[in-house]
Structure formats: structure tokens, C-alpha cells
Amino acid sequence: MWKIIESSVPQMLAAGFKYTIPLAIISFFFGLILALITALVRLTRKKGPFRIIKWIFSFYVWLFRSTPLLVQLFIVFFGLPYFKIKGIFPNGIKLEPFTAGIITFSLNTGAYASETIRAAISSVPKGQWDAGFAMGMSKLKTLWRIILPQAFRVALPPLSNSFISLVKDTSLAASITIMEMFAVSQQLAAENYQPLLMYSLVALIYAAFTTVLTFLQKYLEHITDRYVKAN
Amino acid sequence: MKLTNINKTFGNKKVLKNINLDFPTGKTTVLVGPSGSGKSTLLRTLNLLVTPECGQYEFEKQKLDFAKKISNKEKIFLRQKTGMVFQDYNLFPTKTVLGNIIEGPTQVLKEDKTHAITTAQQLLQKVGLADYATAYPHELSGGQAQRVAIARALAMKPKYILLDEPTSALDPELELSVLKVLLQLAREKQSMAIVTHNMVFAKKIADKIIFVENGEILYDGSPTEFFDPNNPNQRIRNFISSMTLEDL
Numbered sequence: 001m002w003k004i005i006e007s008s009v010p011q012m013l014a015a016g017f018k019y020t021i022p023l024a025i026i027s028f029f030f031g032l033i034l035a036l037i038t039a040l041v042r043l044t045r046k047k048g049p050f051r052i053i054k055w056i057f058s059f060y061v062w063l064f065r066s067t068p069l070l071v072q073l074f075i076v077f078f079g080l081p082y083f084k085i086k087g088i089f090p091n092g093i094k095l096e097p098f099t100a101g102i103i104t105f106s107l108n109t110g111a112y113a114s115e116t117i118r119a120a121i122s123s124v125p126k127g128q129w130d131a132g133f134a135m136g137m138s139k140l141k142t143l144w145r146i147i148l149p150q151a152f153r154v155a156l157p158p159l160s161n162s163f164i165s166l167v168k169d170t171s172l173a174a175s176i177t178i179m180e181m182f183a184v185s186q187q188l189a190a191e192n193y194q195p196l197l198m199y200s201l202v203a204l205i206y207a208a209f210t211t212v213l214t215f216l217q218k219y220l221e222h223i224t225d226r227y228v229k230a231n
Numbered sequence: 232m233k234l235t236n237i238n239k240t241f242g243n244k245k246v247l248k249n250i251n252l253d254f255p256t257g258k259t260t261v262l263v264g265p266s267g268s269g270k271s272t273l274l275r276t277l278n279l280l281v282t283p284e285c286g287q288y289e290f291e292k293q294k295l296d297f298a299k300k301i302s303n304k305e306k307i308f309l310r311q312k313t314g315m316v317f318q319d320y321n322l323f324p325t326k327t328v329l330g331n332i333i334e335g336p337t338q339v340l341k342e343d344k345t346h347a348i349t350t351a352q353q354l355l356q357k358v359g360l361a362d363y364a365t366a367y368p369h370e371l372s373g374g375q376a377q378r379v380a381i382a383r384a385l386a387m388k389p390k391y392i393l394l395d396e397p398t399s400a401l402d403p404e405l406e407l408s409v410l411k412v413l414l415q416l417a418r419e420k421q422s423m424a425i426v427t428h429n430m431v432f433a434k435k436i437a438d439k440i441i442f443v444e445n446g447e448i449l450y451d452g453s454p455t456e457f458f459d460p461n462n463p464n465q466r467i468r469n470f471i472s473s474m475t476l477e478d479l
Contacts, residue, residue, distance in 0.1 A: 125321075135339055
């Protein structure tokens with residue numbers, strides 16, 4: 001049995017470092033940017049034509065939160081090649097599996113994280129905005145220098161949740177032909193007829209990855225806690 | 232600093248009705264009045280945290296007409312010249328005491344950081360908190376926090392400092408530490424406008440008293456006349472006696 005473990009774990013880890021981790025990190029990065037933009041758009045009190053933009057972003061959040069991630073992956077990877085518009089996409093939208101994965105995971109994470117960020121920004125007392133404005137800061141500067149650092153502390157635990165979920169959800173990318181960690185374990189199981197062992201091993205590696213993330217979260221919480229009262 | 236014909240409504244409520252006021256330079260103007268009278272709104276107008284529907288605002292050579300749209304540039308320029316101190320301090324919790332004070336000078340005035348730190352340390356000395364530069368706001372008492380807020384406002388070298396009930400959240404002992412700093416500033420001829428419920432303090436520090444009720448100015452003049460027990464205005468006499476517990 002050791003022999004099988006010895007030969008399969010490195011293959012799984014290699015897939016983990018080559019696909020699982022990059023998929024998770026890149027998607028989370030773009031997802032966060034998208035989430036911040038979405039949260040800000042939905043928080044502004046601008047009226048008039050801007051309402052349409054707000055509506056589009058609300059629709060996006062609704063769409064990605066109300067449909068399964070696996071279905072989203074299938075639509076982007078298998079469905080979009082049939083999305084043909086004369087003149088613009090005459091041959092449909094054909095994406096590389098990895099690109100399709102990044103796009104779908106980013107959009108999905110962005111929708112969930114936008115709600116987290118929206119709540120975190122709202123949780124910062126209004127007086128903090130006033131204090132920034134009162135010293136002559138612009139809205140954007142106040143947001144960046146004063147509000148977001150405070151919102152970050154509030155958003156940290158739920159965002160960590162999202163990131164940990166994302167790391168595990170990348171296993172769904174196996175279904176769109178990306179040879180990430182779970183796909184490799186499936187392949188190995190088919191070769192060596194050890195499904196229990198292979199899937200348990202891959203489960204352990206996922207657990208190891210997310211445990212590292214949990215420690216990272218604890219560390220960041222420790223840093224951001226220095227400016228709040230000890231409980 | 233001068234306001235002319237200022238009107239402001241929140242929903243259906245008229246909170247400021249045709250306000251005309253002068254704020255002299257180098258003097259302390261104290262705004263008093265019952266809760267909800269509009270005095271805080273008035274003060275926030277001076278810092279443009281509140282934008283009235285109409286009226287004019289003159290600050291030195293700058294003139295704003297609230298009937299027209301105020302540009303962000305005008306807003307930001309004026310806010311730099313009017314430092315604001317809030318009732319609940321509004322210090323930035325993620326920054327140290329020093330970080331709070333140099334934030335405006337380095338980010339808004341684009342001052343050199345070393346220079347800003349030197350000035351900040353002098354200001355901390357002035358408000359009696361020289362040893363607290365590296366502390367975080369949550370480690371301070373209310374009185375200390377408010378003195379940091381005053382130092383933060385001063386760091387912007389504003390022409391005018393606006394204080395919105397600066398000691399209302401403090402117990403009497405801590406209040407004293409803040410009042411001392413304000414009296415010192417008044418002696419140094421720092422232009423100030425203060426909203427307060429503390430009549431003893433108002434009497435002591437004011438060069439000019441403004442009494443606001445229901446969004447109107449009922450008194451605008453010297454403190455001596457205002458606090459005169461024979462003030463002909465019955466409403467003001469009642470207000471002062473209720474605020475100084477003379478009725479009890």
C-alpha cells in the first residue's frame with residue numbers, strides 16, 4: 001500500500017500546485033476586485049441613469065447566487081461555444097478549460113463576497129466618513145484610507161470562509177477537463193482500483209491546504225485585532 | 232466666516248430658517264440651545280458636511296452659493312480650512328494616535344512625513360499627550376481621545392476649528408482636561424466655533440454667544456448680556472436657569 005501512496009501523492013500534489021492552488025488564488029483575486037466594485041455600486045445612493053448600472057450588478061449577484069456552480073461551469077465551458085452572434089461571435093465563445101474555470105470561479109466568488117464586503121463597509125460608523133471628509137479627503141480617499149481598513153477586519157472571517165470554499169470547489173473543474181487534484185485522483189483510482197485510498201488521500205490534501213488557510217486567517221485576525229479592545 | 236440666508240430642511244422639518252451669522256476671526260463663538268434646535272446642523276454647514284438648500288457662505292475671499300452646485304474642489308478646499316471635532320471623537324481606530332494626526336497633513340496637504348511627525352509631536356505636547364504617540368485610540372480614555380481629535384484638527388492648520396459638543400460624551404473629570412485645552416487655544420486667539428451644553432464653560436470661553444431654537448437665531452451677541460440675570464428675553468432666562476440647575 002505504501003508504494004501506491006508513495007507514487008500517487010506526488011502526482012496529486014503536483015496537480016494541486018499546478019491547477020488547484022492557481023485556480024483558487026487567481027479566481028479569488030479577481031473575485032475580490034469584482035466584489036468590491038459590486039459592493040460599491042450597490043452602496044451608492046446615486047439616482048437617475050445610474051440606477052440601471054445598480055440593477056445590472058444586483059442581477060449579476062442574484063444570478064450567480066441562485067444557480068449551482070457546477071451548472072455555471074458547464075454553461076461557460078460547454079455552452080458558450082454555441083453562443084453565436086453574427087458579426088461579434090460568429091463561431092461562438094470558445095474558452096480554454098483553465099480560462100473558463102477562472103472566469104466562472106471569479107464571477108461566483110465575486111457575487112458572494114460582494115455581499116460580505118457590502119455588509120462590512122456598512123458596518124463602519126458614519127462618523128468615520130465624516131471625519132475623513134472633514135479633513136478634506138475625497139470620497140475615494142476616505143474609502144481607501146479610512147473605511148476599507150476597518151471593513152477588512154469585519155469581512156475577514158466570512159471572506160476566509162469564501163476562500164476555503166473556493167479551494168474545495170475547484171474540484172468541480174475536473175468536470176470541465178481541467179486535470180486538477182481531484183481529476184488526478186479519479187484517474188489514479190481508475191488505474192490502480194483503489195478508490196477508497198485515492199479519494200481519502202485527496203481529501204487529506206484538501207484538508208491540509210485549507211488548514212494552512214485557517215492558520216493564515218488566525219494570523220490576519222491577530223494583526224487586525226490590535227486596534228480593537230481585547231474582549 | 233459668514234453665513235447669509237441659510238435654509239435647510241430634513242424631510243418635512245425645517246431645521247435652519249433664514250440664518251444670518253458672522254463668525255469673527257481670532258474669537259470663540261459659542262452656539263447654545265436646546266437639543267434638536269439645529270445648532271449642530273449649523274456647525275456642520277460650516278464644514279460642508281451638511282449642504283443647505285439655499286443661502287450664501289463666505290469664507291475669507293471664497294464665496295459659495297448653495298442654490299448652485301458646489302464643486303468637489305470648493306468643498307475640499309473649504310474643509311481643509313475648517314477643522315472639525317466631533318462629539319464621539321471619530322478617531323481612526325486602525326491608526327495610532329500619531330497616525331491619526333499625520334493622516335490629514337500627509338494625505339491631504341501632501342506634507343513631508345518627517346515634518347508632519349514633528350508637528351504632530353508638538354501638538355501632542357500641547358494637548359498633554361506626548362507619551363501616547365504609539366497608542367491606539369481604543370487604549371485612550373474619552374478625554375484623551377478628544378484631545379487627540381483636537382490635535383488632529385489643529386494639524387491641518389485650519390483657519391477655524393469647529394467643535395460639535397466636544398465634551399458631551401465625557402464624565403466631568405475627563406471633561407475638564409478637554410476644556411483646559413480649549414481655553415488655552417482661546418487664549419492663543421485660535422478662531423473657534425463651539426456647540427456646547429455646558430453653560431459654565433460657555434460663559435468662560437465665549438467672545439460671542441449664539442442662541443438657537445427651532446432653527447432660528449434668538450440671540451447673537453456678547454456673553455455678558457446673554458448671561459445677565461435681567462436678560463429681557465424670558466425664553467433665554469428660562470433656558471439658562473434650566474441648564475445651570477438653578478430651578479432645582
